[in-house]
Amino acid sequence: MIYTSPAIEAAIEALSSLPTIGRKSAQRMALHLLRQPPEHVEKLASALTTMRAKVQYCATCFNFSEEDICPICASPKRNHRVICVVEEPSDVFAIERSGDYSGVYHVLHGLMNPLEGVSAGDLKVKELIRRLDGEMDEIILALSPTIDGEVTAQYIARLLKPIGIRVTRIARGVPVGSELEFVDDATIARALQSRVTA
């Protein structure tokens, strides 16, 4: 049996719940924090709880936001006639990082997966439809090039066809089978530029 203090053990266990953090990394983090001034640890802890308490979904695009309407949806500098549809808030981060997009977003919060029983009703699809009006120029489907991404993109494209809005998909510059979140900025920029009609 390995000895650690219950308080250190509790911190290691809590840190291990973070994505990609195994027990050894969590242990390193805990020991690192024990060397910091208490104020530093307090600041980290309160940054996390403050974030969780303040941040909600934007009522328009469902990205994370501190306000009812997120700064992108509220910005007069963004092109509100173009909506880029993504799976997760992390994909908004990725596309913003590419610096190649000036429209707005719509976060589905998942992808359809018939085998696992995830249907369009579980995603923010009807919320997307509700946003559309005669003013809309284009819907860009920027979903991961996986099977679930394909299914969801085809479903939304078919749904939007009768409405008569131009629906495009980002080009397969992105490696098939990868997660959009991890694609490099240049590739994302290129895939946006060479998007094709769905």
Added chain:
Amino acid sequence: MIYTSPAIEAAIEALSSLPTIGRKSAQRMALHLLRQPPEHVEKLASALTTMRAKVQYCATCFNFSEEDICPICASPKRNHRVICVVEEPSDVFAIERSGDYSGVYHVLHGLMNPLEGVSAGDLKVKELIRRLDGEMDEIILALSPTIDGEVTAQYIARLLKPIGIRVTRIARGVPVGSELEFVDDATIARALQSRVTA
């Protein structure tokens, strides 16, 4: 300019201060925490602040401890006639993990480095000498096989020689130039077994 909410940005920045966590990993962690129930985030935050508030140094061995005397130093099951001298609390974790050691520890909190002006006075060396009495069987120097580790081990070995206690060093089963903390358990166990007189 990439948009993130100030609260998310503050959390990402705080998480980036953790060892081995870059901006992208910190971002992944923040977005992960935003998907958790607020209670989960509160629990993580309070585990960190509680740990920092409760944990101090053991008055005997200077390992991290919630009590004045740590459970290892307080345990009648450990052999108090053998002290294993290590650089950092993380090395105690590593040696305990190997399951091959039943003595007690002494944490130096650093290694001597003449070039950077770190001398024996900056480490818990005199606290080690103070612990020694006629009852002592052996001091095991389990310091990283780096130049600083060598310098420190030789200094302590020379210091202890007149006292007449057996001083050993863990064998060079551990790859030269590596950090002890990252060595695998089996190698640490073997290095302890084949320790040699200093």
